[in-house]
Amino acid sequence: MKALAIQGSPRNIRSTTRRLVSLVLEAMEGEGVETEIIDLCEFRIIPCTACDGCSLTGRCVFEDDFPSVARRVADADIIILASPVYIDNVTGQMKVFFDRLADAIHYQTFSGKTGCSVVTTHTSGGDEVISYLNHVLNYLGVMTVGGLIIATGGDTSAVETVREQAISLGKRLVAAAQLGYHDPRQEADMEANRNFFRDIVLENRDLRPDDYYRWVRMGWIRDADK
């Protein structure tokens, strides 16, 4: 089993968020899970220009590092989104990455994985950002098992005060990925999303037959929809 943390702070190894998500990953390694962190600031990801190219072909018109990150997301069973709060939101690096996921969201490419979110902040915005990150995971078809926030007040050693919560989150993630996890509210939201995106998959059926037939196999498109 593989877990991937996507880390949005530009502070890289000095990042408090990276330290916090590393605790969650360590707990998972203790359960035999292979883990990896992607520091988005190390990757060149060009912002989406809404050209619609990906919708027609499944590939972005830009040649950058996004496909290599997307491949690692595809390979992972567990996805953790980790971001500091920057002006009440995720970092720019994280948002640019999210916009490039629009096609994966429409076609539910990463559906069926398990995830959670991790956030650090000085004081404010933690609850809102964790909700947003888990909402993005649900958009992707990833079932979430919660999250972890710390408001450090500027004392980065405060991360240690939530070590036990980080370990418990890591173990909860592994159990959910191994045994399955049900949450009727998230399941209903994800079904509503698929109903919304179904028209895009139907419309592009001839251009993207592999995606279309994956939706048929998943039972998300019925014969009557054709």
Ligand SMILES: Cc1cc2nc3c(=O)[nH]c(=O)nc-3n(C[C@H](O)[C@H](O)[C@H](O)COP(=O)(O)O)c2cc1C
């Ligand atoms: C550009 C910028 C914007 C920030 N905005 C907020 C904010 O809106 N609210 C807050 O409480 N802290 C804010 N912070 C503080 C960070 O959220 C906090 O220091 C966080 O733990 C940094 O994590 P990192 O070391 O992983 O980058 C901001 C920091 C920066 C650099």
